Amino acid sequence: MTATDQSAGDAPRAAxxxxxxxxxxxxxxxxxxxxxxxxxxxxxxxxxTVVPNAPACSPGLxxxxxxxxxxxxxxxxxxxxxxxxxxxxRMIVFENVIDGETGxxxxxxxxxxxxxxxxxxSLEPIPELGAIWPQACLNGAIRLKDELVVLLNTDALFAPDxxxxxAATRGA
Amino acid sequence: xMEQAVAAFVQEARDLLTGLEDQILELEGGSTPGQIDEVxxxxxxxxxxxxxxxxxxxxxxxxxxxxxxxxVRSGTLxxxxxLIELSLEARDLMxxxxxxxxDGPDSAALLASDRSAKLMARIEEITGGSGNALAxxxxxxxxxxxxxxxxxxxFEITFRPxxxxxxxxxxxxxxxxxxxxxxxxxxxxxxxxxxxxxxxEPGDACLGWHVDVMSDxxxxxxxxxxIFADEAALxxxxxxxxxxxxxxxxxLADAGSPAAGAKPAAxxxxxxxxxxxxxxxVASSRMDAMMDSLGELVIAQARxxxxxxxxxxxxxxxxxxxxxxxxxxxxxxxxxxxxxxxxTVFSKFRRVVRDLSKELGKDxxxxxxxxxxxxxxxxxxRIGDPLAHLVRNAIDHGLETGEQRSAAGKNPxxxxxxxxxxxxxxxxxxxxxxxxxxxxxxxxxxAIEKGLLDEATDLSESEYYNLIFQPGxxxxxxxxxxxxxGVGMDAVRSMIDALGGSVDVVSRPxxxxxxxxxxxxxxxIIEGLRVRLGESIYVIPLxxxxxxxxxxxxxxxxxxxxxxxxxxxxMVPYLALDEIFGQPHSxxxxxxxxxxxxxxxxxxxxxDDIIGQGQTVIKSLSPxxxxxxxxxxxxxxxxxxxxxxLDVATLVRLALKRGGPTLSKAA
Numbered sequence: 139m140t141a142t143d144q145s146a147g148d149a150p151r152a153a154x155x156x157x158x159x160x161x162x163x164x165x166x167x168x169x170x171x172x173x174x175x176x177x178x179x180x181x182x183x184x185x186x187t188v189v190p191n192a193p194a195c196s197p198g199l200x201x202x203x204x205x206x207x208x209x210x211x212x213x214x215x216x217x218x219x220x221x222x223x224x225x226x227x228r229m230i231v232f233e234n235v236i237d238g239e240t241g242x243x244x245x246x247x248x249x250x251x252x253x254x255x256x257x258x259x260s261l262e263p264i265p266e267l268g269a270i271w272p273q274a275c276l277n278g279a280i281r282l283k284d285e286l287v288v289l290l291n292t293d294a295l296f297a298p299d300x301x302x303x304x305a306a307t308r309g310a
Numbered sequence: 311x312m313e314q315a316v317a318a319f320v321q322e323a324r325d326l327l328t329g330l331e332d333q334i335l336e337l338e339g340g341s342t343p344g345q346i347d348e349v350x351x352x353x354x355x356x357x358x359x360x361x362x363x364x365x366x367x368x369x370x371x372x373x374x375x376x377x378x379x380x381x382v383r384s385g386t387l388x389x390x391x392x393l394i395e396l397s398l399e400a401r402d403l404m405x406x407x408x409x410x411x412x413d414g415p416d417s418a419a420l421l422a423s424d425r426s427a428k429l430m431a432r433i434e435e436i437t438g439g440s441g442n443a444l445a446x447x448x449x450x451x452x453x454x455x456x457x458x459x460x461x462x463x464x465f466e467i468t469f470r471p472x473x474x475x476x477x478x479x480x481x482x483x484x485x486x487x488x489x490x491x492x493x494x495x496x497x498x499x500x501x502x503x504x505x506x507x508x509x510x511e512p513g514d515a516c517l518g519w520h521v522d523v524m525s526d527x528x529x530x531x532x533x534x535x536x537i538f539a540d541e542a543a544l545x546x547x548x549x550x551x552x553x554x555x556x557x558x559x560x561x562l563a564d565a566g567s568p569a570a571g572a573k574p575a576a577x578x579x580x581x582x583x584x585x586x587x588x589x590x591x592v593a594s595s596r597m598d599a600m601m602d603s604l605g606e607l608v609i610a611q612a613r614x615x616x617x618x619x620x621x622x623x624x625x626x627x628x629x630x631x632x633x634x635x636x637x638x639x640x641x642x643x644x645x646x647x648x649x650x651x652x653x654t655v656f657s658k659f660r661r662v663v664r665d666l667s668k669e670l671g672k673d674x675x676x677x678x679x680x681x682x683x684x685x686x687x688x689x690x691x692r693i694g695d696p697l698a699h700l701v702r703n704a705i706d707h708g709l710e711t712g713e714q715r716s717a718a719g720k721n722p723x724x725x726x727x728x729x730x731x732x733x734x735x736x737x738x739x740x741x742x743x744x745x746x747x748x749x750x751x752x753x754x755x756x757a758i759e760k761g762l763l764d765e766a767t768d769l770s771e772s773e774y775y776n777l778i779f780q781p782g783x784x785x786x787x788x789x790x791x792x793x794x795x796g797v798g799m800d801a802v803r804s805m806i807d808a809l810g811g812s813v814d815v816v817s818r819p820x821x822x823x824x825x826x827x828x829x830x831x832x833x834x835i836i837e838g839l840r841v842r843l844g845e846s847i848y849v850i851p852l853x854x855x856x857x858x859x860x861x862x863x864x865x866x867x868x869x870x871x872x873x874x875x876x877x878x879x880x881m882v883p884y885l886a887l888d889e890i891f892g893q894p895h896s897x898x899x900x901x902x903x904x905x906x907x908x909x910x911x912x913x914x915x916x917x918d919d920i921i922g923q924g925q926t927v928i929k930s931l932s933p934x935x936x937x938x939x940x941x942x943x944x945x946x947x948x949x950x951x952x953x954x955x956l957d958v959a960t961l962v963r964l965a966l967k968r969g970g971p972t973l974s975k976a977a
Binding site for chain 1: 602605606609846890891892893929931932933934935938939940941944945946950951952953954
């Protein structure tokens with residue numbers, strides 16, 4: 139309830155100045171961003187409890203302060219090979235609406251860089267190069283210090299299945 | 311503050327309207343003056359507090375409805391099927407008013423809508439037009455037992471709201487306006503207790519009123535105005551101006567209103583006020599927060615236990631034991647707060663059964679038993695839909711038509727019985743009908759047609775009945791007309807599975823069927839058995855565990871082809887959990903088998919080791935993992951790790967499917 143109220147309240151403001159704070163993180167050297175509004179906290183890596191027969195996009199569970207949170211494999215969803223852990227790897231706990239329910243999930247990033255305020259009207263469509271990732275998961279790109287940062291569409295990114303199929307067929 | 315008061319009004323009004331539905335349905339079986347008074351009291355309360363809290367459109371509509379019962383109360387109008395039908399419709403409309411919210415264009419539109427206009431017109435038809443005016447008071451006079459109006463009386467009223475009345479949402483000006491509607495008024499203020507401006511608290515009620523009312527409305531109408539001004543200092547004296555029969559007084563006595571004469575703090579002994587002192591209303595979000603904290607406390611306690619064990623200090627151990635005892639007590643007390651009588655669910659079905667039996671032209675009697683059985687709030691919230699399915703099926707498909715029943719030598723009136731009772735840590739809720747029973751042959755034919763069963767195999771009675779829960783049967787409309795059942799039964803089962811319960815069917819041809827839902831009393835914290843499988847820990851709900859036995863590699867070897875285990879003189883099908891969960895075989899020499907039982911079916915679950923038992927706080931799974939067969943939830947262990955809780959009902963079905971020689975592969 140509160141989440142809907144909040145987003146309803148945010149909508150007009152976003153329309154006015156179209157500014158948003160983005161959390162920028164890296165995967166395989168590429169810079170990605172999600173809106174900081176959904177970010178709940180950032181944790182050191184934890185080893186998840188493996189859920190048997192789980193979908194590839196969410197293989198396990200972790201305990202975040204007494205709350206059981208599913209771990210989301212963002213690499214799989216984006217069609218990347220599963221990566222190795224780095225000393226700089228972090229888990230981002232993100233609050234999102236999944237299947238009509240507000241819930242938290244955690245995903246691993248190779249490193250978390252910064253929070254950056256961005257004018258969303260400067261969002262550019264993803265250039266050809268970016269098409270290696272499923273288009274539905276991307277909102278666009280912004281240019282930051284001569285680098286392209288890919289803004290992720292968290293609703294599609296964290297959807298339980300649909301996009302998974304797309305990724306699977308692409309992989310095949 | 312005001313918002314809280316309004317929210318409290320809406321909540322109370324909802325409860326009252328739920329009660330009203332019951333009361334009206336009771337009237338169907340004959341009415342007593344007490345019941346009529348209760349209906350009247352409810353309507354009056356909703357009208358009165360509705361007006362006070364900004365639901366005047368609701369109040370206006372209710373007023374019209376109330377008039378009818380005023381006439382019934384006075385004996386002028388008899389309760390008939392028309393009035394009951396009308397009352398139910400009117401009640402539904404009142405609920406809609408509540409849903410819309412306080413006065414605004416929407417509520418005005420509803421009040422002006424065809425539906426409410428028609429309803430009001432029909433009510434007026436019944437009441438003989440005596441309740442036509444929307445202004446309160448106009449019809450109240452008609453309530454007197456005498457045919458003529460009450461005598462013209464001068465009422466002298468002094469009225470001083472309690473200091474906190476405004477904060478509690480009272481609107482004295484509306485009360486005064488109501489008095490104005492009753493007749494000619496002379497209004498004066500009593501400023502004697504108004505403090506100096508510097509000492510004035512804006513939220514305090516400091517004013518008093520002197521109101522003289524000249525009216526023929528009768529004393530009860532005046533009392534009714536102040537029915538909610540419980541804490542106000544109130545005196546009412548009356549002086550009859552015209553000689554007439556002493557009607558007002560006797561009306562009062564009938565209605566059980568406070569006796570005539572000056573009486574401060576008038577009707578404070580209303581039943582509602584009496585109940586308020588026994589219970590408090592708590593927002594369920596607060597309960598949930600409390601449950602969460604308790605859950606964490608239980609987890610922290612498990613951790614404390616583990617630490618204490620590793621230290622091995624006896625002083626520490628005794629304190630830990632003491633804490634354990636207290637936590638258990640706190641847990642039980644908290645869980646008991648969440649328990650509600652199942653009656654709250656059952657009572658809804660009286661209306662469902664009534665409407666459905668009219669719609670289908672079947673005479674059906676609903677019997678509800680064990681309504682005082684207490685169940686966790688989560689169960690109460692979610693059990694409504696599955697039960698509705700079952701009740702609908704029982705009436706639609708289970709019960710025959712009146713002629714068919716008579717022809718079969720049965721009472722033409724069918725019975726649907728809902729009952730609940732507690733058995734250990736489970737609650738059994740059953741829906742039973744005395745109709746035609748399940749048609750085994752039709753189920754078999756359908757199962758073969760659907761490819762769930764092959765022609766050669768035959769099943770036991772209960773196995774046939776369990777087929778109705780197969781998803782394939784849910785759309786089987788033709789079957790339902792032949793043998794009954796089949797509509798949405800798989801939905802029923804999945805909802806019950808989600809609650810950690812199970813479903814059981816018993817049916818006797820020609821005599822009826824009974825479907826029993828077995829549900830855990832509490833959903834939040836259970837006793838669990840922790841088992842190890844490779845590196846992972848799983849929790850099995852202890853209520854399903856029968857026993858644990860050892861299993862040597864040789865046993866597995868010799869039986870691997872059949873997946874059946876001999877326990878004493880019984881052959882029990884088993885599942886190797888590592889295989890089900892796609893984990894590598896641990897290769898351990900001696901393993902253990904946990905024998906679990908659900909619905910009378912026993913199966914073995916093969917695990918590597920049994921670790922121990924303890925309180926388990928159930929956390930539900932996210933949408934990513936909810937549909938994985940065999941998993942019922944997650945919990946946090948003493949060491950902070952997450953462990954999965956097994957859904958034993960699903961595993962049992964899986965094992966029976968594999969191990970049971972009778973079902974075909976497709977099933």
